[in-house]
Amino acid sequence: MTTPLIELHEVTRRYDEGPPALNDVSLSIAPGEAVAILGPSGSGKSTLLNLVAGLDRPSAGTVTVDGVRVDQLGEAASAKYRRARIGLVFQFFNLLDDLTVADNVMLPAQLAGMSRGTAERRATELLGRLGVDRHAAAYPGRLSGGERQRVAVARALMNKPALLLADEPTGALDTASGEDVMRLLTELHADGQTVVLVTHDLVLAERCATRTVQLLDGRVATDTALEVLR
Amino acid sequence: MSALSRVVRSGVGRKRVQTVVIGLVVMIAVTSAVLGGSLLAASQGPFDRAFDQQKGAHLSAQFDPGAVTGTQLAATAGATGVAASAGPFRTAQVELIDHFGHPVPPIIVVGRADAGGTVDRVVLDEGRWATAPGEIVLASGDRMRFGRGVVGRQWKAGDTQLTVVGIARSASDTAGAWTTPAQLAAFAGDGPRTYQMLYRFSAADTAEQVSAGRTAIEKLAPMAGSVSWLDIRRDAISDTILLVPFLIAFGLLGVVMAVLIIGNVIAGAVSTSTRRIGILKALGFTPAQVTRAYVGQALIPAAVGAALGVVAGNLLMLPILAQTNQLYGTNDSGVSPAVDALVAGGALALVALTAVAASARAGRLRSVDALAVGRTPQPGRGRWATRLTSRLPLPRPVTLGLAHPFARPVRAVSIVAAIAFGAAAVTFAIGLGTSLNRVQEVEDLADIQVNALHEKGARPGPREPEPFDDPAAIEQTIAGQTGTGGFMGVARSEITAAGISGDLDAVAVTGPDSARYYRMVSGRWLTGPGQIIVSTPFLTAAGKEVGDTITLTSHGVAVPATIVGEVFNPDNDGMQVVTDIATLRVAEPELVPSTYYVSVLSGTDIEAYTDSLKAALQPEGAMADELSHGPDEMVIIVNTLTGLLSLMLIVVAGLGVMNTVVLETRERVHDLGVHKALGMTPRQTTAMVIASVVVTGVIGGVAGTAVGVLLQRTVITEMASSVGFRLPSSVLDVYGSGELLLLGLAGLVIAVAGALLPAGWAAKTRVAVALRTE
Structure with missing residues (x-):
């Protein structure tokens, strides 16, 4: 049996008073899987993603990713964990407006201590692979939504992460750009990249995921393996 | 509670850092302004205020008891122009011996039954007035300085035991000490005795008016001597005038700093609230209501800060006023309510004005524009800096931080200005303190003074030091002492100079090391006879320059001399001529030194050296005394104030930086989140934020240091110029290159x-x- 890449065990996350955002969730994701976390607003999708990314800590339970107990990491260790193992793609891209496309892509590697020359070579390769290399010297503000998300994916892949986490990656895109990003994610998964998508877009889930996990009121409602449409 | 009040209250509560910073900045600004303002007030005509408070004597006259009668003296009270009089008081020159057994230079002791009266109301600093025989009250001021604990000590005048019962001040400088009339009459000795009469005239603003009063009195009783209040006033003012430019400079620095920081804090608070203003306007707030809300938000912490600042300023001012009272001879008991009101009102008006100006602009924005204004800097600004710094061989978080200030150039300039003012304050403070200490050092260049032993039983009263019988033997003894660093012999004489009215002090020097006891302003030191060194006031009065010749007259003999150098020498108000002893021997062949000034080698125990020299000189009939190098009262005040105000300005500058970085961090919080999501560790985040102030810190530090140096030179030069002097480079050039580097880095710190x-x-x-x- 393959060792899971992600393992959540009886995870609960509670904010102040009121019902927990995640309630006693247990979940395993194997390497190479493409999993879509689905659910309506407030179901706990983003909370789950934040816990896996080490952006937040559970109130109870354990989160293990690639053999690392993420729930036990301090701030610095958590940053280093993200740097080494996680690639994050956001709905609104979160590119830094005052850095060029190339500088945005290089940033995670440079934060990890990679030299500028090496980072530049890796960024050029990634931007070329994702078809946005002609924009390397441009600023994100001049790019279309789809191009920005491609740049964001390039940045997420910069440190060759074990896991790519995407939070509503097509949520801010027009249909054509959304299609473009879906194709890109499918290709990445096909190349062996483990992908976890958080979305409420069923089309995206069906196109890119091999498995869907439906959350409802902080609990896993369904966990379904899909026949991937390509 | 109205909607406006709710908005103000929530604004104050939500922006806690800004609220605290506004309160602290206003508190410190008000504290420094209260100090500066009070000192300015205390320095405004301090002598005139002290003179008025004490009903000072416009004329202090001495009468020979053998030449006038009591009736004649009484009649002078009715002389033309006399508005009030006091006396006659018996006076005597008395040589006192202090409680350590040390002789005190001869002083005038006046027999007065009480300190009050219509003229010269003497102020007791400590203790009480003399009421019984055997009691004496000593005068403080220029004539003598006393440490704590003199009151109650036993002094002596000849064989008479005297208890010091008080220390008192007379603005008219009418005595060195006071005792009861009975005690005065009982003093032994046959030295000069006079009657003292003190007069106030109905008009005494000019020398002519005082002279007319004196003439009117002399018609009724012949005078033995008199002192005009105008002469005492001139001396007193020249002693204290040095403080005024310093205080004005520091006061201005404090005010400008306060304006800058308050402006920065308030404008920053409003600019980050533009979106909130948009929401308020969308909800129906008028531009005027928006302005009122933000003025209120600024005024609440400012009012608290101003109140605390007034309290702190008043408390800090008390010990300083005690010192200025000593220095000026005034009786100021606390900060004037007018100063408190002016400073607090001015600070709050400034806060309100800045808030109105900043919020009115935001209030005029259309709601839709205000809502659209992002919290991050306008894209495109400072990208060149980001590109440039990304090439630096430094960790990425550092290069990212270094570029931040260029995204908001106006805010960066305000930080630079805040830091520059802080650095300028530190530089100015250190420079001013060092300069003033070096001025003090000019007077403390010698460690030991050697004079001939006084012969006992001679006439009482002040005497000039007596010439040495065998100066060569004295010089040989001094030179032979282990630890002698250098020495200079001095003979004093009186001369006149062409173009200058009245007699001048002539200091005739001898010995191989005379140059070390003076600080040159221009020209060179003496190389032989026929040359003189003078101070700036002399050159101004004679209309001469270094290199010119002038004819001196000594004992009726014309002595031509060349002015070879200008020296910083405040002795005798700068009207003193220094020359080689050979120059004056043309007219006074018998002139020999009467004093030797000796300096010891570094590391020598001065007390042990003095004792050893004393013993060695005794067979030569000479005495060695260690010279006191205690810090001057004014230097202590200036150094204390400089340190205090500098510290406050630095804190204000630091608060200004903190406030701006807080705003910056808030505005960049989303980018910060992205950085951290991509793996930026807390340490890297800290490095990035600190790096964001490095450029502004360095620029501010360098600019501030330059301004501080310029300010120090200007103020010091102005201070000296106001009393007619030019300063030597040792007093002006006080910063070493290492010191300047450190001061430049102060901005970064x-x-x-x-x-x-x-x-x-x-x-x-x-x-x-x-x-x-x-």
């Missing part, structure tokens, strides 16, 4: 200190929260 707290907050910011912040 202020910036980093100010950024530390927000950097810590940035490092602790939770990524998930930061990413949600839009």
Whole structure:
């Protein structure tokens, strides 16, 4: 049996008073899987993603990713964990407006201590692979939504992460750009990249995921393996 | 509660850092302004105020008891122009011996039954007035300085035991000590005795008016001597005038700093609230209501800060006023309510004006524009800096931080200005203190003074030091002492100079090391006879320059001399001529030194050296005394104030930086979240935030240091010029290159200190929260 890449065990996350955002969730994701976390607003999708990314800590339970107990990491260790193992793609891209496309892509590697020359070579390769290399010297503000998300994916892949986490990656895109990003994610998964998508877009889930996990009121409602449409 | 009040209250509560910074900045600004304002008030005509408070004597006259009768003296009270009089008081010159057994230079002791009266109301600093025989009250001021604990000590006048019962001040400088009339009559000795009469005239503003009064009195009783209050006033003012330019400079620095920081804090608070203003306007707030809301938000902490600042200023001013009272001879008991009101009112008006100006602009924005204004800097600004710094061989978080100030150039300039003022304050303070200490050092160049032993039983009263019988033997003894660093013999004489009215002091020097006891302003030291060195006031009065010749007259003999150098020498108000002893021997062949000034080698125990020299000189009939190098009262006041005000200005500068970095961090919180999501560690975040103030800190530090040096030179030069002197380079050039480097780095230290707290907050910011912040 393959060792899971992600393992959540009886995870609960509670904010102040009121019902927990995640309630006693247990979940395993194997390497190479493409999993879509689905659910309506407030179901706990983003909370789950934040816990896996080490952006937040559970109130109870354990989160293990690639053999690392993420729930036990301090701030610095958590940053280093993200740097080494996680690639994050956001709905609104979160590119830094005052850095060029190339500088945005290089940033995670440079934060990890990679030299500028090496980072530049890796960024050029990634931007070329994702078809946005002609924009390397441009600023994100001049790019279309789809191009920005491609740049964001390039940045997420910069440190060759074990896991790519995407939070509503097509949520801010027009249909054509959304299609473009879906194709890109499918290709990445096909190349062996483990992908976890958080979305409420069923089309995206069906196109890119091999498995869907439906959350409802902080609990896993369904966990379904899909026949991937390509 | 109205909607406006709610908005103000929530604004004050929500922006806690800004609220605290506004309160602290206003408190410190008000404290420094109260100090500066009070000192300015205390320095406004301090002599005139003290003179008025004490009903000072316009004329202090001495009468020979053998030449006038009591009736004649009484009649002078009715002389033309006399408005009030006091006396006659018996006076005597008395040589006192202090409680350590040391002789005190001869002083005038006046027999007065009480300190009050219509003229010369003497103020007791300590103790009480003399009421019984055997009691004496000593005068403080220029004539003598006393440490604590003199009152109650036993002094002596000849064989008479005297208890010091008080220390008192007379603005008219009418005595060196006071005792009861009976005690005065009982003093032994047959020295000069006079009657003292003190007069106030109905008009005494000019020398002519005082002279007319004196003439009117002399018609009724012949005078033995008199002192005009105008002469005492001139001396007193020249002693204290040095403080005024310093205080004005520091007061202005404090005010400008306060304006800058308050402006920065308020304008920053409003600019980050533009979106909130948009929401308020969308809800129906008028531009006027928006302005009122933000003025209220600024005025609440400012009012608290101003109140605390007034209290702090008043408390800090008390010990300083005690010192200025000593220095000026005034009786100021506390900060004037007018100063408090003016400073607090001015600070609050400034806060209100800045808030109105900043919020009125935001209030005029259309709601839709205000709502559209993002919290991050306008894209495109400072990208060149980002590109440039990304090429630097430094860790990426550092290069990212270095480029931050260029995204908001106006804010960066305000930080630079805040840091520059802080650095300028430190530089100015250190320079001013060092300069004033070096002025003091000019008077303390010698360690020991050697004079001939006084012969006992001679006439009482002040005497000039007596010439040595065998100066060569004295010089040989001094030179032979272990630890002697150098010495100079001095003979004093009186001369006149062509173009200058009245007699002048002539100091005739001898010995191989005379140059070390003076500080040159221009020209060179004496190389032989026929040359003189003078001070700036002499050159001004004679209309001469270095290199010119002038004819001196000594004992009726014309002595031509060349002015070879200008020296900083405040003795005798600068009207003193220094020359080689051979120059004056043309007219006074018998002239020999009467004093030797000796300096010891570095590391020598001065007390042991003095004792050893004393013993060696005794067979030569000479005495060695260690010279006191205690710091001058004014230098202590200036150094204390300089340190205090500098510290406050540095704190204000640091708060200004902190406030701006807090704003910057808040505005960049989303980017910060992105950085952290991509793997930026807390340490890297801290480095990035601190790096963001490095450029501004360095620029501010360098600019501030330059301004501080310029300010120090200007103020010091102005201070000296106001009393007619030019200063030597040793007093002006007080900064070494290492010191300047450190001072330049002070800006960086202020910036980093100010950024530390927000950097810590940035490092602790939770990524998930930061990413949600839009």
